[in-house]
Amino acid sequence: MKAIYCSDAGYDCEAIILAPTAEEVLNFALAHIREVHGEKPTPELIEQLTELIKEE
């Protein structure tokens, strides 16, 4: 599984986004950040999140 820890992106948030592929985990993380943190996905955010993807 691929994982993105929301706190790694600088949010005070314990959410861990999990998905089988990097593309899905990125999409889930972007949806989470948009819905929970109210931020629009920017190219910089997408790039940052891509670097934060971990193998679980």
Ligand SMILES: [Zn+2]
């Ligand atoms: Zn979060």
